[in-house]
Amino acid sequence: MEYEAIIGLEVHAQLLTQSKMFCGCDAAYQDAPPNTHVCPVCLGLPGSLPVINKRAVEYTILTGLAFNCEIPEFTKWDRKNYHYPDLPKAYQISQYDLPLTRNGYLEFEVEGETRRVGIRRIHLEEDTGRLYHMGGKALVDYNRSGVPLMEIVTEPDIRSPEEARLFLQKLRTILRYLGVSSGDMEAGALRVDANVSVRPKGSDRFGTQVEVKNMNSFRSVKLALEYEIQRQIEVLESGGAVVRETRGWVESENRTVSQRSKEEAHDYRYFPEPDLPPLTVSREWVDAIRAQLPEMPDQKAARFIAEYGLSEYAAGLLVADRATAEWFEEAVRLGAQSQPVVNAQTIANWITSELFRRLGEREMSFETMPLTQAHLVELLALVEKGDINNNVAKQVLVEVLETGQSPAAIVEAKGLKQVSDTDALLSVVRQVLDEHPDEVAAYLGGREQVAKWLMGQVMRATRGKANPTVVLDLLTQELEARRTQ
Template sequence: MNNNDSFEAVIGLEVHSQLLTKTKMFCPCPNVFGMEPNTAVCPVCLALPGALPVINFEGVKLAVKAALALNIDINRKSLFARKNYFYPDLPKGYQISQYLDPVSSNGYLNIQTGGGEKKIRINRLHIEEDAGKLIHIGNQSYVDLNRAGTPLVEIVSEPDINSASEAAAYLKALRETLVYLGVSDGNMEEGSFRCDANVSVRRKGDPRLGTRAEVKNVNSFKFVEKAIEYEIERQIDVVLSGGKVIQETRLYDSKENITRPMRGKEDAHDYRYFEEPDLPPLILSEEFISEVKNSLTELPAVKRGRYVSEYKLTEYDAEVLTQDKDIAHYFEDLIKENGGRVGIKKLANWIINELLSELKAREGEGRSPIKAQDFLELITAVESGSINRNTGKTVLAEMLSSRKKAGEVIKEKNLAQVSDDKGIEEIIKQAIDENRKEFADLISGKDKLFGFFVGEAMKKTKGKANPKKVNEILQKNIENYKSGRS
């Protein structure tokens, strides 16, 4: 391994994302994951003779939506093409894709890097269909064609990425955008969002591009970063030892953290592309494009900016709240329900510090099962002092497991806070009586014992005493005692 600063990596990413349509791209079969093998199939996706494809307009709509969000120009006329290759999971012997005239080209996505914002240009976004799937068990191979014909977009970046961490930032921003739009579920593990990386290295200042190797189908963000890191170092080692990087496709082995050669890389001419004779050109009207444009929701980066400027949140808070579309919407619902009673920063803190950590502890619950309105009831109970913050946490946990409302939990468990001065006064007197020596020490200057008495009072009320009141009344008792004595 080396860390040679005289080299620079040049990386381009090809991302395939399945589209969240109800049906496949060119036939009416359901587009779902996890069905019994070979049950979501028909003559079109099985490639039976004479069956003809029909364009799914829902798929086109989602592709155009993604392209608009990625600042990619929509081409009013585009063509479908056949990409020919032979593989057991591809019954037609070709994939319907787009080649010379894609549905959209020339866009960009801004990413956050250590050195600030960076613009990564996007060469194109085109529509295609997925292949089926091979499953290998022991020495047998099985083919499942449920996935054959699933709508995909392929998004090809320009080679503007210069490190593994930039690649990860690009992927993260891209995935976030597609998930926000409802275009993709972004699931890398299930393969609905996949990434191939073209990696090459060159000496800094050299305008020529080095020979690239393609690293295929890495199935998590962490592995994409590791695979690219490994590949950059491998290529630098090859060049430094006087060898030549060869153009090939490599597979990443996550167990050993290395890439291995898989096959020589095909060039475009190996696919013998030609225009798909069974489909007409795809013509998009201005009306259709502006309709899709109007349906675009606020994107995460815009949301983050708005949270900072409009709600005065920190960049960090805005980042956490917008990471997940559902959480962002939940936060906005909470603001609406609240109508200005509780400060927005406080609402944000309740989600970030309490709700999200509770949800995280209950694995698999990405979205809050508590209605915004009910969560606000709990927040108001704490902020108005009718229960204290720690009790609030207990109530939240109980609400999440029993689905009861805050008021019910507080009443049932008798959790309402002891706030009346008399009640607290009595409890403090009791604590002093029971701990005369400690109280004398406190009076004579052992300030640390203040906390001890607060603790005693909280214990006696099972944590229900209003801590602010306990502090005030204890302080008053100390002062009374001191002035009485002097």
């Protein structure tokens, strides 16, 4: 029997606010000593009262607008009774039946086709603390407790682990474009739970749903879902029944393991939060937030294609990260002012091939690398003028990334300027031809591809400094001249 996977995702994204969700504690807790970013409110001490973080609310509405969501005029807060050691109040302030945003969607590409996944809701809540298990003891750090956490809940519209991975990548890109979350999965700023079931292909009934947790990368999401789908199919094929439960992904063992039976929503005993008033979201406030929406990745990619003549592939690579896209556009602006002009396609090609590769090797980013847009344009202008060739330019690029020096200074200091003097190069060409009579004979006998090998010998003799265009012209002229001798 063929089976079909039904997948829905719950994505928790920490918001980039300065303070926590319901108190004034610094939300930048990552490098702080344990339990130093705390106060009576986020520690849940008796008599303390929460106050809503307006910026967190605006970030959530902004995200909802980016995901085509409805923004209701009325919303409220709820208590979610969730008694764990890292929740000092023994409940979490969250939202249940009246979230800030609802009924949206996100579109992304899968093998050249556009897929749409519904967004059921995006709501706000507070994050929990963190438990550390050391020497048989459990230690609690409450620095994270109370940090604004936005939960994005999808409809069960995803049909494969690969679709889940691509959806999450697109979602994180948008969160970063909006500036509302770092999306750093390794740091826990973006956390994903998946609800997965399988059913016979063609059936319109859902199977028993299992929640999968502890996935800390896009790769682990894909692997965990692949494993869980296969596990459920094997259970059904053996005549068993899939149990509704929560399972955790164990990366080191490449499998999911049972953690606990799955609670229903009513097990959390939600009820309206008595310490916070309901929130009315005016249309004027929504319009003001809507005006803050930046150009989205798909819009930016379409503009890059239309305005700069980029391929769909190159545009997609450049807009995958907002910092990269903005870096590229500044380079294009400088390239248009350069003498000679360096066009957008040339800049895009160097960024998406050579620069991406070199940054990956050095674990650098566009924000941290010493190479500036002016450096890249200067380097490519040297190529356009014929002062250096592409191979030398690649060497110079590496040195700029390591030292931050200007390309022109490196070329000058290392004597890398390309030789274009025809008299000097003609002498080298004739010497190479004299030293390789067999190859010359082969060329004259019809094996014209030998010319490329001879050209390589000229380039080696000049240590790569010869102008390839000039060398090719001279080489062709000399070989044809010897044909008549």
